[in-house]
Amino acid sequence: MLTLFHSPHSRSSAIVALIEEMGIQDWVEIREVTIPRMDGSGGRDPANPHPEGKVPVLVHDGHVITERAAIILHLTSLFPDSGMAPAVGTPEWGVFAMWLAWYQGVLEPTFIMEAAGVSHPWLTAAVRDHQTAVARLRAALDKGPWILGEHYSAADLLLHAPYAWFPEATPADPVLRDWIDRCLARPARARVLDRDASRMQAA
Incomplete structure (x- = not known):
C-alpha cells in the first residue's frame, strides 16, 4: 500500500503532480495534513509520520520515505511504464538519478543561500553558488529541449520547482525561461494547483 501525506501549496504538491x-x-x-508555514499559520499534524513534521512523505507498506528526490526515484521505479523516468539500470537512469541528487544537494541549497543573502567560503567550496548551478541547467537545456533530452521527465518536474515558487528569481535567460514556462504549463500541475487553492480557501 502506498500513502502520500500532502499539504496543499507546499513541496508535496510536486509529488501529487508527479502522480497525476x-x-x-x-x-x-493521498492524505492531507497540516504543516507549520512561514507566515505562522498551520502547525505540526500528529497524523503526519514525517520525523520533522514536513511534507512530502510517502509510506510504502509501513516504510517511511521522505525527500522529494527519493520519493520520485521510488515511484518511477515502482511504475516503470509511466514514461517519467528512463528504465532502471540503464545509463540514462543513472543520469536521471544524478539530476535528482544534484537538485537536493546543490540547486536548492544554493538557491536558498542566495535568497537569504548567505555567503561563506566553505559553502562555496562544497556546493558552489546559484550562478554556477544555473549554468549547469543551461548546459543541459542546450542539448534539450528538456533536462534529459527530447522528453519531459520527473527531473524537469523537480528541477524547475524553485522558479515556480519564486518567479522573481528566474534567471534572465530565454532558454531557461522557456523551459520553466513549459514546465509551468503542464496540465497535471494546473490541476493540482487548482485543487490546492480550493482547499486552502476552504481551510
Missing part, C-alpha cells in the same frame, strides 16, 4: 503525470492515482492514497 504518471497516471497512478488509483495506486496512491
